[in-house]
Amino acid sequence: MKPEQIIASLKTLVDDGKVLTDPADLENYGKDWTKQYAPRPLAIVLPKTTEQVQAVVKFANENRVALVPSGGRTGLSAGAVAANGEVVLAFDNMNRILDFSPSDRTVRCQAGVVTEQLQTFAEDNGLFYPVDFASAGSSQLGGNLSTNAGGIKVIRYGMSRDWVAGLKVVTGKGDILDLNLDLEKNNTGYDLRHLFIGAEGTLGFITEATMKLTRQPTNLTVMVLGLADLTNTMDVLQTFLKTVDLTAYEFFSHQAMQHVLAHGQVQAPFDTEAPYYALLEFEAVSDQVMDDAMALFEQCVENGWVLDGVISQSETQANNLWQLRERISESIAPRTPYKNDISVVVSKVPEFLTEIDQVVNEHYPDFEIIWFGHIGDGNLHLNILKPEDMAKEEFFDKCQQVNKWVFDIVQRHRGSISAEHGVGMVKKDYLQYTRSPAEIAYLRGIKQVFDPNGIMNPGKIFDL
Ligand SMILES: O=C(O)CC[C@@H](O)C(=O)O
Numbered sequence: 296m297k298p299e300q301i302i303a304s305l306k307t308l309v310d311d312g313k314v315l316t317d318p319a320d321l322e323n324y325g326k327d328w329t330k331q332y333a334p335r336p337l338a339i340v341l342p343k344t345t346e347q348v349q350a351v352v353k354f355a356n357e358n359r360v361a362l363v364p365s366g367g368r369t370g371l372s373a374g375a376v377a378a379n380g381e382v383v384l385a386f387d388n389m390n391r392i393l394d395f396s397p398s399d400r401t402v403r404c405q406a407g408v409v410t411e412q413l414q415t416f417a418e419d420n421g422l423f424y425p426v427d428f429a430s431a432g433s434s435q436l437g438g439n440l441s442t443n444a445g446g447i448k449v450i451r452y453g454m455s456r457d458w459v460a461g462l463k464v465v466t467g468k469g470d471i472l473d474l475n476l477d478l479e480k481n482n483t484g485y486d487l488r489h490l491f492i493g494a495e496g497t498l499g500f501i502t503e504a505t506m507k508l509t510r511q512p513t514n515l516t517v518m519v520l521g522l523a524d525l526t527n528t529m530d531v532l533q534t535f536l537k538t539v540d541l542t543a544y545e546f547f548s549h550q551a552m553q554h555v556l557a558h559g560q561v562q563a564p565f566d567t568e569a570p571y572y573a574l575l576e577f578e579a580v581s582d583q584v585m586d587d588a589m590a591l592f593e594q595c596v597e598n599g600w601v602l603d604g605v606i607s608q609s610e611t612q613a614n615n616l617w618q619l620r621e622r623i624s625e626s627i628a629p630r631t632p633y634k635n636d637i638s639v640v641v642s643k644v645p646e647f648l649t650e651i652d653q654v655v656n657e658h659y660p661d662f663e664i665i666w667f668g669h670i671g672d673g674n675l676h677l678n679i680l681k682p683e684d685m686a687k688e689e690f691f692d693k694c695q696q697v698n699k700w701v702f703d704i705v706q707r708h709r710g711s712i713s714a715e716h717g718v719g720m721v722k723k724d725y726l727q728y729t730r731s732p733a734e735i736a737y738l739r740g741i742k743q744v745f746d747p748n749g750i751m752n753p754g755k756i757f758d759l
């Protein structure tokens with residue numbers, strides 16, 4: 296079918312929805328936050344209902360048209376990039392909260408609901424949606440689920456998948472599946488819901504999700520601690536976990552903090568310099584919890600693990616301390632960093648990080664390494680900044696080599712090449728460092744079942 300015919304047909308399928316073909320729209324909707332691929336979609340479709348999505352998928356099947364789903368476009372693995380003339384299905388017009396059940400504490404949302412919209416809805420109803428990350432203001436629920444997004448509270452609340460009570464999807468064959476019926480308990484064989492979560496739209500597109508909510512946390516209190524060395528991040532974590540139920544345990548290096556401070560609007564937590572900092576968050580539900588936390592802090596200082604620290608006395612102070620961590624990504628963005636998102640089990644984190652540091656420093660001593668991440672769940676974000684006098688091409692070539700070293704170390708430590716950002720196009724060549732050949736063969740088999748014509752987000756996670 297010719298491109299003009301495809302566009303004309305799409306227009307008939309979404310009636311009150313929209314089909315966009317302006318170059319500016321193609322550029323905007325054809326990409327996510329990754330910069331290495333040029334967007335080149337054929338058209339953008341903005342359906343309003345699950346049935347319209349189904350109509351587009353059926354049409355795409357009959358005519359072998361490749362589709363790419365697009366949410367808030369905040370992904371960092373090019374899972375939502377359309378670089379090969381695909382039709383982008385964007386969920387911006389499916390952004391309604393459809394239903395709320397206070398007694399079940401669930402809320403049924405269309406896929407285009409923005410994370411912050413869901414968080415605010417929960418709060419307005421005296422409840423809490425706990426999955427949170429810096430891009431919550433623009434990321435959409437469908438995208439969060441397709442990548443099983445994690446974020447800053449995983450240590451206590453888990454990943455996006457843990458909050459899904461029910462899911463409506465359109466499979467690659469064009470069937471609408473209503474999965475798990477919003478039930479808490481439902482042991483009736485394979486749980487297909489979890490196949491679509493984290494599948495990056497390669498099996499089908501999520502059009503609706505019923506999300507669970509929980510009680511609001513009480514008096515969230517933040518501590519930022521300066522650590523004497525890297526291994527102390529784990530000593531401090533283990534010490535606090537014995538008594539305090541942490542809602543977050545993040546870390547960042549001195550270099551990371553320097554970039555945030557230079558970026559402006561944020562104050563240093565204290566004067567003492569430390570190679571690494573930990574940010575702990577917990578619910579100070581009583582004076583006893585606060586006393587316990589202070590006693591643990593003192594114990595960590597006495598043991599020589601912590602050099603200095605600060606504790607928030609108000610919500611505003613807690614939010615300000617969070618800025619030290621949440622602004623890292625944006626403060627280094629102008630330097631077009633090499634990015635990696637990797638994980639190992641918590642006990643291996645110091646050894647794992649040190650090995651990566653060593654291999655990069657040994658070969659490229661002029662590279663500035665920025666470490667930060669969700670260290671309480673074993674997830675590290677490695678960013679490397681280009682030396683000012685190095686050409687971009689040379690830098691990214693050298694980073695390809697860095698990838699190999701990093702992923703060898705990941706594999707040796709039985710870690711993951713993508714902890715929370717997904718595989719997309721950025722990491723598909725490295726999937727075998729985390730998944731065995733037998734596993735990948737089963738993944739391909741599953742793809743074949745739900746998307747026999749290979750039209751759903753082709754070229755993402757693995758090639759057919
Ligand atoms: O920019 C990054 O490398 C990580 C982004 C995000 O996952 C975060 O935790 O801030």
Ligand SMILES: [Zn+2]
Binds near residue numbers: 668
């Ligand atoms: Zn992260």
